[in-house]
Amino acid sequence: MKILAIETSCDETAIAILECDGDEQSATFKVLSHALLSQIEIHREFGGVFPAVAKREHAKNLVPLLYSALEEAEMLHEDSQIFPPDMYVKVGDFLFREEGLTEHFVHFIEGVERPPIDAIAVTYGPGLAPALWVGVNFAQALSLAWNIPLVPVNHMEGHFMIALAKRDVEENLLSIENVQTPILGLLISGGHTELDLMENWLSYRLLGQTRDDAVGEAFDKVGRMLDLPYPGGPEVSKLAERDREDSSTNSFKLPRPMIDSPDYYFSFSGLKTAVLYTLKNLLKEKTLVSEREKEQLARAFEDAAADVLIAKTVKALEETRAQTLAIGGGVSANIHIRRRFEEKLKNDLPYIDLRYPPDGLTGDNAIMIGLAGFYRFLHTEFVEAGTLMADGNLSLAAPLPQRAK
Numbered sequence: 358m359k360i361l362a363i364e365t366s367c368d369e370t371a372i373a374i375l376e377c378d379g380d381e382q383s384a385t386f387k388v389l390s391h392a393l394l395s396q397i398e399i400h401r402e403f404g405g406v407f408p409a410v411a412k413r414e415h416a417k418n419l420v421p422l423l424y425s426a427l428e429e430a431e432m433l434h435e436d437s438q439i440f441p442p443d444m445y446v447k448v449g450d451f452l453f454r455e456e457g458l459t460e461h462f463v464h465f466i467e468g469v470e471r472p473p474i475d476a477i478a479v480t481y482g483p484g485l486a487p488a489l490w491v492g493v494n495f496a497q498a499l500s501l502a503w504n505i506p507l508v509p510v511n512h513m514e515g516h517f518m519i520a521l522a523k524r525d526v527e528e529n530l531l532s533i534e535n536v537q538t539p540i541l542g543l544l545i546s547g548g549h550t551e552l553d554l555m556e557n558w559l560s561y562r563l564l565g566q567t568r569d570d571a572v573g574e575a576f577d578k579v580g581r582m583l584d585l586p587y588p589g590g591p592e593v594s595k596l597a598e599r600d601r602e603d604s605s606t607n608s609f610k611l612p613r614p615m616i617d618s619p620d621y622y623f624s625f626s627g628l629k630t631a632v633l634y635t636l637k638n639l640l641k642e643k644t645l646v647s648e649r650e651k652e653q654l655a656r657a658f659e660d661a662a663a664d665v666l667i668a669k670t671v672k673a674l675e676e677t678r679a680q681t682l683a684i685g686g687g688v689s690a691n692i693h694i695r696r697r698f699e700e701k702l703k704n705d706l707p708y709i710d711l712r713y714p715p716d717g718l719t720g721d722n723a724i725m726i727g728l729a730g731f732y733r734f735l736h737t738e739f740v741e742a743g744t745l746m747a748d749g750n751l752s753l754a755a756p757l758p759q760r761a762k
């Protein structure tokens with residue numbers, strides 16, 4: 358079956374088309390197209406994501422991305438149809454909030470053949486509500502116009518699933534197979550830091566999450582303190598690596614908040630503040646912090662964050678007897694965190710099957726939404742266009758959205 362997936366939860370607008378085969382035991386996904394527009398450059402001048410700007414950009418990008426995605430998948434065939442007036446009104450109900458989108462959408466749909474797509478998967482949460490709504494409404498309009506079933510997807514389930522996937526580069530194929538349950542998911546992104554246990558396929562238990570900042574958010578804030586461009590995560594990581602090449606010891610000592618708490622909760626706000634105070638102390642004696650000091654501080658921060666993530670995750674692996682560890686979300690690209698997990702598991706829990714996303718798929722993308730959408734499709738979890746609501750605070754352990762009759 359072929360799935361068209363849409364992602365607009367934050368600052369990436371993405372549409373992917375996947376050919377999916379198999380079942381929960383063994384599934385393969387051929388990536389027919391992957392169209393993505395990142396808004397990072399636009400948000401960089403604000404030093405972070407601005408929801409109103411994100412929403413406007415998604416609205417502007419969705420039709421052109423749909424065009425590219427269909428074209429790349431060789432599903433773009435010109436046609437000329439007239440949209441029935443009642444359909445125009447219904448689609449307009451979804452799209453009128455974004456200036457010009459209804460006209461743009463209708464014009465596009467009138468000019469192309471309905472593609473051979475079996476389901477439309479869309480992220481409906483968690484994320485920035487205004488950004489999510491654009492994708493949700495676009496997907497509802499598309500589902501209605503083409504009469505294709507709509508599958509709502511939890512963005513975090515997308516991060517979870519893509520972390521389990523392996524890529525066959527030659528075949529341009531992703532596969533999820535030979536996964537032993539229970540699976541522990543450590544999901545680390547700009548908005549989330551959580552440990553979820555998947556005991557049975559698609560049924561999650563939230564073990565713990567951050568009480569304040571997400572780890573990616575802390576990386577970004579530390580990046581800003583060190584005058585690095587947004588997003589700070591990859592930049593902080595580069596500085597930290599430079600210090601590790603230069604020195605075997607860490608020059609600054611930073612706290613490891615909640616590392617010994619008897620639960621699976623995290624806190625990264627105190628660690629971020631500790632970086633700020635260290636910087637302020639340095640600036641008591643001079644006006645500028647040196648590049649070397651920035652590298653040392655970045656390393657101390659990254660070490661502390663990695664220590665906490667590892668301690669909590671290992672405790673959860675031991676206590677839940679999980680067989681697989683899936684590390685997903687934007688921060689799972691961090692090479693130091695990966696290296697530390699590999700070492701720790703090799704030494705202490707060698708039977709754990711450690712997985713993270715294929716290269717280039719750690720951050721937000723629509724392929725991961727297609728993967729999660731496929732499993733939800735297998736469970737016939739469809740909703741009727743017009744009934745789906747975006748939910749900025751959606752949790753992985755939340756009840757499923759209402760089903761269409």
Ligand code: KG4
Pocket residue numbers: 367545546547548549572573574576577588589590591594686687688689690691692719720721
């Ligand atoms: O999953 P994602 O793309 O978006 C959200 O759903 O939040 O994650 C983005 C986060 C940002 O905070 C970014 O700084 C962080 O992932 N990130 C990294 C690295 N690459 C991206 N953090 C640390 N090290 C990295 N290499």
Ligand code: ZN
Pocket residue numbers: 512516546547686687720721
């Ligand atoms: Zn994400």
